[in-house]
Amino acid sequence: MKFGFCNLSHVPVRKSTTSKSEMVTQLLFGDTFEIIDTKKNWLLIRNSFDSYEGWINDVQFCPISFDTYIKINTCNNYIITDLIAYITDTTNNLTFPIVRGSVIPLLNKENTFEIEDKIYILDEVINKNNSFQIRDIASKYLNSPYLWGGRSPFGIDCSGFTQAVFRFKGINLHRDANQQAEQGENVNSISEAKENDLAFFDNDEGNIIHVGIILSENKIIHASGKVRIDNIDHKGIYNHEKKEYSHRLKLIKRII
Secondary structure (H helix, E strand, C coil): CEEEECCCCEEEEECCCCCCCCEEEEEECCCEEEEEEEECCEEEEEECCCCCEEEEECCCCEEECHHHHHHHHCCCCEEECCCCEEEEECCCCEEEEECCCCEEECCCCCCEEEECCEEEEECCCCCCCCCCCHHHHHHCCCCCEECCCCEECCEECHHHHHHHHHHCCCCCCCCCHHHHCCCCEEECCHHHCCCCCEEEEECCCCCEEEEEEEECCCEEEEEECEEEEEEECCCEEEECCCCEEEEEEEEEEECC
16 A cells, blocks of 8 residues: 655545546645555545545655654644645745645644655744634635635635534544535534534435535525525525525534
């Protein structure tokens, strides 16, 4: 088994071995993964964070040893960037941006870490963010455009959004909405829902196709066209701009 480290700001993970294939998710800087298959210049990878699988181009990662893979994934001293930060690869003296939600394992000094023979330096010391409130984290993504498979503020889908927000609190959600719906405890009705509960929505076939985070005062924050705040009731999400229901409520889960 071979292993990799995402050393770019974000990398598309595709359904099949072509750049024209559907993007099913993204790797963000700091993500690690197993390489489980290869086809020409494509790698089938399994993300260590959520076990999601897909194909990446073989020039868009840094190979790492098993020991380094274990060291990163058992590191208790890490940060998740809550802003757009810059990081420098001192090996090549290259500085590039990393996006909100990137995970930085602090294996060395406060703002420096080493991956194999590469040394990275953050442009500033950023504190751990697990003291933030879910609402505050989620609000930082407001107006981020919707992008199928996206996980960054420059493009994010509904389950990528909820996954990213809860990761700041040290809670690992699965990647897709229907997978996330299997986590947590059931909440009987919208009247019993609390802030930070996850609301799930289905299509005419009864399949879960959407998820959002319930806020107080019958509001929900979710990625639909963009990350936005709408009203929610027992029927579903009411889009105040279109003045119509956009999603039909299926169930509510309590994660924290």
